Amino acid sequence: MTRSVRRTRRTRLMLRVTGASAAALLALSACSSSDSDSSGSDAAPAASGSPEISGNVTVFAAASLKESFEELGKRFEQEHPGTKVTFSFGGSDSLAASITGGAPADVFAAASPKTMKIVTDAGDASGTPATFVRNQLEIATLPGNPDRIDSLKDLTGSGLKVVLCDQEVPCGAAARKALDASGLKLTPVSYEQDVKAALTKVELKEADAALVYRTDVRAAGDKVAGVEFPESADAVNDYPITLLKEADNAEAAKAFIALVQSADGQKVLTGAGFLKP
Structure with a gap:
């Protein structure tokens, strides 16, 4: 084998080793960067979820909802420890008058759109009331x-x-x-x-x-x-429910309304004889 041939092979081998070393260094660098990023991610605070449901919820509701809402109120308190649902039942017109007169409440459930309109016309409802049941x-x-x-x-x-x-x-x-x-x-x-x-x-x-x-x-x-x-x-009556604008506990009030409208809530209401909306 001539000297020139041996020199050429040695040069190729050195290039291969050099290339492999460079690749190894790049891989180590990437791993180090990944570990650093991972460590940084673990240290970052978790994204905040929905607000915790707690505190008192005051619900003004038509007298005909008494038994059903009291059952749902107990269920709500069990599902959200630290909450308390307080009800005021009566004629929807009287309840509406109390709300527009400044009585503190978070939720209003009326036995007719006409009595709900008293509250919405006064600007005391937050959003558009939704019909959740009907009655005959x-x-x-x-x-x-x-x-x-x-x-x-x-x-x-x-x-x-x-x-x-x-x-x-x-x-x-x-x-x-x-x-x-x-x-x-x-x-x-x-x-x-x-x-x-x-x-x-x-x-x-x-x-x-x-x-x-x-x-x-x-x-x-x-x-x-x-x-x-x-x-x-x-003479079938639609029953609307709404969050009130001056609600002291809006998050809990929304959660209670969600329970009323949920499949579980509807099961309680239809079991009491109410009709689906």
Whole structure:
């Protein structure tokens, strides 16, 4: 082998070694950079999530929602330890007047769009109210229906003591709509300020019958009997719910509204007799 050939091979070998060394150095550099970046990433603070739900939530709600909302309130408190849901139930018109008058509340759930409009017109609602359930009227009679009331027309019979909700209250407005649709005239022995008060008259046997919601008949159990009537289809009430603009605990209020609108919330409400929106 000539000297020149050996020199050429040696030169090629040196180039290969040099290239391999350079590649190794680059790989080490890359690893070092990656480790440094990884270490920096681990040290960086985690992105903040949604605000923690805690504190008190005040809910103003139509009287007919009492049993369902109280159940949902307990569920909400269990799902969010450290929260407390306080309810104020009553006639939707009275609740709306209280809200526009400055009463502190986070959520308003009304039994009709008309009573919700009182709050939205005053600018006290945050955003657009959403319908979450519907409700339909039913005749509540004494247990066993001793007067054999089978229709809306039967309520106009002489000698029967019938109670209605005040016409300013959603259940009263719905009763008036159903009576108008049937062409019947009815003179009640009293007008009550909310549906629970009307139902109580029958439960205490101070009245023979009352026009209330089907949900209230179901909630009363064996204290009353329920009679369906076709004219009730002409007076179905939509129930809207909204976050209030002056809410002290907006995040918790939003979470409660979300529960009401969720599949679990809807299951509780439809189980009580409410209709899906």
